[in-house]
Amino acid sequence: MSDTGELRYPPLHASSPFELRGEWTQSIPEADVRKALATGEMGFLHSFTTGSTLDGPGVRVVAWTMGCQFRCLYCHNPDTWNLNKGIPVTLKRATEQLRKYRHGLATMGGGLTVSGGEPLMQDRFVVKLLAAARTMGVHTTLDTNGSLGYRLSDEELAAIDLVLLDIKCWDPQGHRNLTGMELDPVLEFARRLASRNRPVWLRYVLVPGLTDNSHDIAQLARFAAELRNVERVDILPFHQLGRFKWKELRLNYALEEVQPPTPEIIQMAREHFRAQGLKAY
Numbered sequence: 001m002s003d004t005g006e007l008r009y010p011p012l013h014a015s016s017p018f019e020l021r022g023e024w025t026q027s028i029p030e031a032d033v034r035k036a037l038a039t040g041e042m043g044f045l046h047s048f049t050t051g052s053t054l055d056g057p058g059v060r061v062v063a064w065t066m067g068c069q070f071r072c073l074y075c076h077n078p079d080t081w082n083l084n085k086g087i088p089v090t091l092k093r094a095t096e097q098l099r100k101y102r103h104g105l106a107t108m109g110g111g112l113t114v115s116g117g118e119p120l121m122q123d124r125f126v127v128k129l130l131a132a133a134r135t136m137g138v139h140t141t142l143d144t145n146g147s148l149g150y151r152l153s154d155e156e157l158a159a160i161d162l163v164l165l166d167i168k169c170w171d172p173q174g175h176r177n178l179t180g181m182e183l184d185p186v187l188e189f190a191r192r193l194a195s196r197n198r199p200v201w202l203r204y205v206l207v208p209g210l211t212d213n214s215h216d217i218a219q220l221a222r223f224a225a226e227l228r229n230v231e232r233v234d235i236l237p238f239h240q241l242g243r244f245k246w247k248e249l250r251l252n253y254a255l256e257e258v259q260p261p262t263p264e265i266i267q268m269a270r271e272h273f274r275a276q277g278l279k280a281y
């Protein structure tokens with residue numbers, strides 16, 4: 001806080017033409033975090049990327065939020081887990097940043113994606129940012145692990161054009177082992193999105209020995225097909241690109257010896273979804 005009681009935040013700067021990254025590294029007072037979470041007038045971001053083609057349709061701006069309640073063994077962004085280590089960005093400022101790109105995003109069939117971390121850890125900020133994007137005609141996407149979906153009202157859900165829903169594991173105990181959290185709330189959110197007819201792209205990280213059980217994938221594929229709102233499925237092969245972050249953060253990385261899935265295993269997973277009539281990539 002400044003002497004005048006206003007929150008100070010560091011400048012965002014472009015470390016490359018496609019990235020705006022902040023330099024905020026110190027913790028923010030808890031009272032400020034609580035106030036921001038309650039009002040949604042300020043969010044805590046890891047970074048703000050432009051030019052993404054991996055996080056929804058077209059070319060997108062991605063706001064990477066801080067904070068996640070999952071602890072996925074394969075997480076490649078463990079540096080986003082702690083919300084209060086993020087860059088504080090006011091809603092007004094985030095909206096102004098987005099406004100600069102709105103015409104380009106429309107031309108490239110893109111929009112805004114809010115990802116993380118888990119964006120719904122900051123649900124009020126995310127709802128307001130997505131609403132602001134929609135008001136300026138920008139397509140909106142929420143990338144979520146789904147377990148905090150109950151925080152969104154039906155009206156708020158209706159204002160999100162697309163949900164990228166991660167289902168981490170079909171087996172409940174496997175889900176617990178992998179993420180530290182329960183599977184049921186995720187499935188409940190998936191059913192609710194279906195009942196509200198909201199478009200979903202399902203994402204599934206394929207990890208040898210953890211999420212490559214053929215029977216479980218077949219069951220998940222059947223569940224996804226029955227929802228009738230899943231427009232596509234992305235099988236994301238496990239990789240080791242995030243390993244260095246675990247080391248830098250001095251976290252115990254359990255997947256040191258795990259190899260990426262073979263092309264045959266990836267094909268097996270895709271075929272289960274295709275067999276249910278879904279588009280799988």
Ligand code: SF4
Nearest residue numbers: 068070071072075117
């Ligand atoms: S939900 Fe995403 S950000 Fe959270 S721990 Fe899992 S992979 Fe990491």
